[in-house]
Amino acid sequence: MTSKTKVIQSDLIPANLAPIIEALCLVSKDVAKIIAKGSLGQSLAHQVGENSDGDGQKALDVIADDMFAAALKETSVRWYASEEQEDAILLNEAGKYALAIDPLDGSSNIDVNVSIGTIFSIYETKEGAEESFLRPAKEQLAGGYIVYGPATALVVTFGNGTMQFVLDPDTGAYALAEKAMEIPQTSKEFAINASNYRHWTKPVRAYIDDCLAGVEGPREKNFNMRWVGSLVAETHRILTRGGIFLYPRDGRKGYENGRLRMVYECAPIAFVIEQAKGRATDGSDPIMNQAAETLHGRAPLVFGSAEKVDRVAAYHDLPEEEVSALFGQRGLFRG
Numbered sequence: 364m365t366s367k368t369k370v371i372q373s374d375l376i377p378a379n380l381a382p383i384i385e386a387l388c389l390v391s392k393d394v395a396k397i398i399a400k401g402s403l404g405q406s407l408a409h410q411v412g413e414n415s416d417g418d419g420q421k422a423l424d425v426i427a428d429d430m431f432a433a434a435l436k437e438t439s440v441r442w443y444a445s446e447e448q449e450d451a452i453l454l455n456e457a458g459k460y461a462l463a464i465d466p467l468d469g470s471s472n473i474d475v476n477v478s479i480g481t482i483f484s485i486y487e488t489k490e491g492a493e494e495s496f497l498r499p500a501k502e503q504l505a506g507g508y509i510v511y512g513p514a515t516a517l518v519v520t521f522g523n524g525t526m527q528f529v530l531d532p533d534t535g536a537y538a539l540a541e542k543a544m545e546i547p548q549t550s551k552e553f554a555i556n557a558s559n560y561r562h563w564t565k566p567v568r569a570y571i572d573d574c575l576a577g578v579e580g581p582r583e584k585n586f587n588m589r590w591v592g593s594l595v596a597e598t599h600r601i602l603t604r605g606g607i608f609l610y611p612r613d614g615r616k617g618y619e620n621g622r623l624r625m626v627y628e629c630a631p632i633a634f635v636i637e638q639a640k641g642r643a644t645d646g647s648d649p650i651m652n653q654a655a656e657t658l659h660g661r662a663p664l665v666f667g668s669a670e671k672v673d674r675v676a677a678y679h680d681l682p683e684e685e686v687s688a689l690f691g692q693r694g695l696f697r698g
C-alpha cells in the first residue's frame with residue numbers, strides 16, 4: 364500500500380466515523396501480521412494475567428489492547444472500554460465517541476491457528492463512561508468485527524445494512540466485498556458448546572434435543588453442529604451461510620447470564636446480525652433493546668437466521684409440561 368492509498372476507502376463509511384474505522388483497520392493489519400508469524404514470532408498464548416471477568420489474559424489479548432488504545436487516542440474517541448481493562452479509560456477529553464472493544468476474541472484459539480478476531484462498538488459519547496456504555500444496544504452508531512482467518516475481513520454496520528470489506532494482501536488495503544450481507548434463512552447448522560448440556564435450562568435442552576432427533580423427531584430433518592470457540596468465526600459463518608448460535612445462561616457458577624459480555628460482544632454482534640436481516644436475542648427478548656448493568660456484564664446470546672431464533676423463543680414460551688414432554692408432543696409451529 365503506498366502512503367497515499369487509505370487503508371479503507373469507501374463512501375459507505377460515515378465521514379465522522381471514518382478516522383476511527385481507519386485506525387481500527389490500521390491496527391488490525393499489524394495484529395494480523397503478529398498472528399501470521401505464529402510461533403516464529405513473540406509468544407502470544409501464554410497467560411500474562413487475569414481480566415476483570417476472571418478470564419485468563421493471553422499475551423495477545425494485552426498486546427492487541429495496547430495497540431488499539433494507542434491508535435484510538437489519536438481519534439475522536441473519548442471513552443475506551445475494553446474486555447482487558449477493569450474500567451473505561453479516557454483517551455481524548457474532547458472526543459465525541461465512546462468505543463467498546465474485545466481486542467482479541469476467541470483467545471483459546473490463539474495457539475492452535477484457528478480464526479480469532481476483534482469486536483467493536485461505537486456510541487455517541489456522554490460525559491461519563493458508565494452512561495456512555497450502559498445504555499440500550501440500539502443506540503449504537505456502529506458495530507462490527509475483524510476476523511483474522513484465511514482472509515482478514517472487516518464486517519461493519521452503521522445502521523444501514525451490514526457490509527464486508529476484505530484486506531487485499533496485494534494492496535494492503537481493505538476493499539469492499541459485500542455492500543449488504545443477508546443471512547440465509549434456511550440452514551441445518553446449529554452452534555452451541557454441547558459439553559454444557561447438563562447445565563442448560565429445559566427450553567434450550569428441548570430445542571437441541573429436537574435438532575438431535577433429526578428426521579425421526581419433530582423437526583423431521585437432520586442437522587449439523589459446529590462449535591469453533593471463537594464468536595467472530597461463528598458469526599462470520601452464520602452471516603455467510605445461515606444457522607443459529609447459542610451461548611445460553613446455564614447452571615454453572617458465574618454463568619447465570621451465559622459467558623458473553625453485553626457491551627463489547629453481544630451488542631455489536633446483535634447489531635451486525637439484525638442489519639443482515641437476522642435476529643439476536645437473549646433466548647427470548649431482543650438484545651438491541653437491552654442495556655448492560657455493568658461494563659463487563661454478561662448476557663445470554665442466541666442469534667442467526669430469524670426463523671431459528673424465533674423458534675428458540677417459542678420453546679421458552681412453552682408451558683412447563685410441554686417443554687419436559689418427550690419431543691413430538693410440542694405445540695410448536697411446524698416446518
Ligand SMILES: O=P(O)(O)OC[C@H]1O[C@](O)(COP(=O)(O)O)[C@@H](O)[C@@H]1O
Pocket residue numbers: 418446465467468469470471556592593594595622
Ligand atoms: O470456551 P467456551 O465456553 O466454549 O466459550 C467460547 C466463547 O468464549 C469466547 O472465546 C469469549 O471471548 P474471549 O476469547 O474474547 O474471552 C468467544 O469467542 C467464544 O464464543
Ligand SMILES: [Mg+2]
Pocket residue numbers: 465467468469594628
Ligand atoms: Mg470475546
Ligand SMILES: [Mg+2]
Pocket residue numbers: 424446465466467468469470
Ligand atoms: Mg477477548
